[in-house]
Amino acid sequence: MEQVKVLLDLQEIMTRRCAIEEEKRKVPLDVADLKGLFEEREAAFLAAGQEFESLRQQRRDREREIEEERDLVEKAKAKLMGIKTNKEYYAMLKEIEQTKKVNTEREEVLLALMARFEEAEKRLADLKAEFEEVEGRYRTQMVDIDARMATFDKEIAAVDAERRRIGASLEAGLLRRFEQIFDRREGLAIASAHNCSCSGCHMNLSPQLYNMLQRGDKLYSCPNCNRLLYFSEEADGAEAG
Ligand SMILES: [Zn+2]
Secondary structure, three states: OHHHHHHHHHHHHHHHHHHHHHHHHHHHHHOHHHHHHHHHHHHHHHHHHHHHHHHHHHHHHHHHHHHHHHHHHHHHHHHHHHOOOHHHHHHHHHHHHHHHHHHHHHHHHHHHHHHHHHHHHHHHHHHHHHHHHHHHHHHHHHHHHHHHHHHHHHHHHHHHHHHHHHHOOOOHHHHHHHHHHHHHOOOOOEEEEEOOEEOOOOOEOOHHHHHHHHHOOOOEEOOOOOOEEEEOHHHHHHHHO
């Protein structure tokens, strides 16, 4: 029966499509570990960058404060020259000393901050290098993966064209039914019948149905799994013999 041959060809091409899709699905898995590492390194690098920026800002603020206080001291010193009374003079001198003392404390804070800043700068450089190394490998692999995916897409497009060509010779209702069974029955929509049973689900077929299948003038479905059936003399003979 010509129809059976067409359906078997269609099943073969649809099975090939599934296999290609399966291979395509596996492709991104190859890069999954590297992607995880890339994201980890990227997050560490970005966090270090934020810490570095925050310390740089704090350092600028402290430096500006110290600079402003130094200006105040200089201005106070200049004023000192114009002061007439001893009392005022010593009061001003005391103020200057106080400001200097506060500034000394600020400078100590700044020194500690600069030490942290330098550490952060070094850490940032290290993390940047680590990140860039992984990034380079990741990008290369992604290019490779894109190329492999594109190859699979091309194969799928070719298979689809072939599938359409084969399907075009079938009646639309039968094609739709065939595709539904293919999806629901693990990619086996048409199964051979031999030794009086369905090779799809291995259930026994009634002798009446088996006789009709042997006649081969019409398509029948398995009453159990709903797959389309065809009589296979080869399989029948092989197993019987
Ligand atoms: Zn069956």
